[in-house]
Amino acid sequence: MTDPLFDLTGRRVLLTGAGGALGSVMARAFAERGAHVAVHDLSAERAAPVVEAIQAAGGQAVAVVGDVSTAEGSSDVVRQGADVLGGLDVLLNGVGINRRKPMEDVTPEDFDAIVSVNLRAIYFASQAAHAIMRPQGRGCIVNLSSLSARFSFNTISVYAATKAGVTSLTRSCAREWAVDGIRVNAIEPFVIKTEFTKPLWGEDHRQRWFDHITPVGRLGAPEDLIGSVVYLASDASSWVTGQTIVLDGGLTAGADWDAFRDL
Numbered sequence: 050m051t052d053p054l055f056d057l058t059g060r061r062v063l064l065t066g067a068g069g070a071l072g073s074v075m076a077r078a079f080a081e082r083g084a085h086v087a088v089h090d091l092s093a094e095r096a097a098p099v100v101e102a103i104q105a106a107g108g109q110a111v112a113v114v115g116d117v118s119t120a121e122g123s124s125d126v127v128r129q130g131a132d133v134l135g136g137l138d139v140l141l142n143g144v145g146i147n148r149r150k151p152m153e154d155v156t157p158e159d160f161d162a163i164v165s166v167n168l169r170a171i172y173f174a175s176q177a178a179h180a181i182m183r184p185q186g187r188g189c190i191v192n193l194s195s196l197s198a199r200f201s202f203n204t205i206s207v208y209a210a211t212k213a214g215v216t217s218l219t220r221s222c223a224r225e226w227a228v229d230g231i232r233v234n235a236i237e238p239f240v241i242k243t244e245f246t247k248p249l250w251g252e253d254h255r256q257r258w259f260d261h262i263t264p265v266g267r268l269g270a271p272e273d274l275i276g277s278v279v280y281l282a283s284d285a286s287s288w289v290t291g292q293t294i295v296l297d298g299g300l301t302a303g304a305d306w307d308a309f310r311d312l
């Protein structure tokens with residue numbers, strides 16, 4: 050029997066960027082827990098396999114297609130999602146892009162492209178979700194931020210700034226919309242092993258370095274995010290809003306005094 054605190058049966062959930070590595074795992078996790086999910090991505094080709102896998106497993110899923118890089122596009126995706134679901138209980142803002150470059154090589158076009166998808170899309174999707182959730186008197190938004198919001202690495206300056214923006218936006222939305230019964234929280238994962246991050250961990254020596262600096266001894270897998278996302282989307286977190294859960298295998302808990310004894 051499902052614990053009622055974590056029960057998602059019948060919840061109408063829109064996940065943006067859910068044709069991707071993390072969003073697709075989250076979409077399946079929601080569907081396995083009885084939610085009705087709308088799987089959004091840029092193209093039908095990216096959303097369809099996720100929808101088909103959920104349906105084949107007996108879950109309920111529909112595709113939503115649209116480019117969220119404009120404010121109008123982002124709002125439209127949320128309205129489409131709510132239309133096909135018959136309302137909206139949970140919005141998971143999962144869409145995100147990166148272009149890894151040293152700061153001196155970043156162009157204004159790079160900057161605008163990353164900001165438009167990682168920050169502006171989240172802002173206007175959340176605004177559109179609020180318009181739908183407010184009359185319902187309840188709703189929940191979960192943002193996929195990143196540990197880079199607080200702990201940066203080289204070549205991700207614009208990405209990190211947008212994720213700090215998402216974490217900050219999470220607090221602003223929570224503050225303004227609590228009165229409407231809408232909770233807004235975020236997760237900040239460290240590197241999760243996906244195609245998105247393969248350039249970082251793909252070579253053996255890089256993998257060993259990550260395993261070494263991460264106290265639990267390994268990088269994250271997409272499945273490591275499920276528990277926190279389900280918690281934030283369910284009644285188990287009913288008094289939690291404006292918060293961010295850091296999922297980093299202990300990276301920011303502290304360092305190892307002996308790590309450099311061979312230097």
Ligand SMILES: NC(=O)c1ccc[n+]([C@@H]2O[C@H](COP(=O)([O-])OP(=O)(O)OC[C@H]3O[C@@H](n4cnc5c(N)ncnc54)[C@H](O)[C@@H]3O)[C@@H](O)[C@H]2O)c1
Pocket residue numbers: 065066067068069070071072090091092095115116117118143144145146166193194195196237238239240241242243244245246
């Ligand atoms: N993978 C990681 O290690 C990691 C760590 C921390 C945070 N994140 C965040 O998690 C989220 C998902 O990451 P992922 O690894 O699944 O990435 P991914 O590239 O696999 O998925 C992102 C999806 O967004 C879609 N998308 C991109 N631009 C779009 C646009 N303009 N309109 C509509 N859809 C668009 C892509 O088609 C893709 O399917 C991102 O926000 C990312 O910043 C990832």
